[in-house]
Amino acid sequence: MEEFYQTRRLPPYVFEQVNRLKAKARAAGADIIDLGMGNPDLPTPKHIVDKLTETVQNPRTHRYSASKGIPGLRRAQAAYYERRFGVKLNPETQVVATLGSKEGFANMAQAISAPGDVVLVPNPSYPIHAFGFLMAGAVLRSIPSEPGPEVFHALERALIHSVPKPIAMILCYPANPTAYVADIEFYRDVVAFAKKHDIFVLSDLAYSEIYFGSTPPPSVLQVPGAIDVAVEFTSLSKTFSMPGWRMGFAVGNERLIAALARVKSYLDYGAFTPIQVAASAALNGPDDCIVAARETYRKRRDILVESFGRAGWDVPAPEASMFAWAPIPEKFRHLGSLEFSKLLIEHADVAVAPGLGFGEYGDTHVRIALVENEQRIRQAARSLRRFLETADEKLHNVIPIGASG
Known part of the structure; x- marks a missing residue:
């Protein structure tokens, strides 16, 4: 069936491929640590929720x-x-x-x-x-x-x-x-x-x-x-x-x-x-909730950079935002960001966002969101370490993009 004009102009939504794989793994019982979508997990501050509930009582x-x-x-x-x-x-x-x-x-x-x-x-x-x-x-x-x-x-x-x-x-x-x-x-x-x-x-x-x-x-x-x-x-x-x-x-x-x-x-x-x-x-209102959230993201950033580094993946420490922009490890770079992201879901139970989804010049990186707590970030690092230690065996079964076969 032919696509409509407007939707035809849009490229395939790269993240959807990762999301489908993530959903399939979860349906099979995998505990996927989702560092893909930039979806804040911190609760909305109480004084804001209270104002909503107070106001909604007025018809x-x-x-x-x-x-x-x-x-x-x-x-x-x-x-x-x-x-x-x-x-x-x-x-x-x-x-x-x-x-x-x-x-x-x-x-x-x-x-x-x-x-x-x-x-x-x-x-x-x-x-x-x-x-x-x-x-x-x-x-x-x-x-x-x-x-x-x-x-x-x-x-x-x-x-x-x-x-x-x-x-x-x-x-x-x-x-x-x-x-x-x-x-x-x-x-x-x-x-x-x-x-x-x-x-x-x-x-x-x-x-x-x-x-x-x-x-x-x-x-x-x-x-x-x-x-x-x-x-x-x-x-x-x-x-x-x-x-x-x-x-x-x-x-x-x-x-x-x-x-x-x-x-x-x-x-x-x-x-x-x-x-x-x-x-x-x-x-x-007061800005103490902003300061507290900023400190939470700082701690997560520091733990991610340190634990992923020890696992064998050097991730540059971001100066701001709730994301780390991580170069794909050298031995996986030829796969591109989408295939690498799929590998992480299948073999490390970790989801990240492929850089290709943000433009062709992002394909050498993946985006890691600081949206899981410190314990889960450390758990992700342990899974990554096991994956990277057996990477040669995993790579043997992956045909690089562009290769014939």
Whole structure:
């Protein structure tokens, strides 16, 4: 049966292959330690849940809500930006609540893209950064994920070789999946480039509060004049352990925010009002829960790096995010990330996310999520050690990709 036009433009969802294998192994009784999906396992803080349960008792909150977010929620997000980044925002014109940053990106793509428009996307990067625009009919051009001079070389090449000229570039720092962190100097150069060439900047800042150094990751909107070209997406999913609540924001340039708000007004009535009220309580409340979550991820990171290293797999310690971006061990590299990920499920009872799912330039790595407790991470390391010690025997039964036979 022929696929529909929009779904035909989407590449196969790589993660689905891993998920199927994971489900099959579990059905057969295997205890799979799932470090694949970035699905926070920490409970939502009690004061946020209490506010939800209190608000939901009022029948008036059961009616349609506000697509762009209730006023109190938009004011709370503006206050957060002023506290955290020193950025002043008008909650009426520069803040829109979204159903998580994923929905925000997809609808922004619909709002600003015409078929054939060129968009500059990091590769590897979180899938919606590319596929939101792909579904909107745009054409993608890859730029490096790591912040540095190579990004600007790629931007210059894109201007020369793209017809029509690119309309937007995507940024994501701390990065998913690579955990790269950008500094304010990098953002300053990006904003200068965008202004010079009349290109929008769409920044994903979902991991701004999960960092392990002394310096908190900055916002692109801290750069003077960035508001003229930039919109930034944030989410409560990781900051407050609220992934299933689907609560995020887009903030910044008024023209872009108005376009997003208009598209959303046709598509949804916003999140359930009690969720929006509870989200306001999260943003206005104490930050000790954020500090505690950050410390939990730091401990997990340290245990993962140390225990996997002793098992024979050197994993670089991420500076931020809830992910480690791990090079595939040398003897498995020829298999590629998808086949290696399958091997880990079948022979080590450990699930990771194949780097290929984040773009072709991610195929030498896998993403490991810090979403299991310390005991389970150590258990995963023990399983990995046994697998790696018998790797030659396992490899003997695997035909490398591209080999004949």
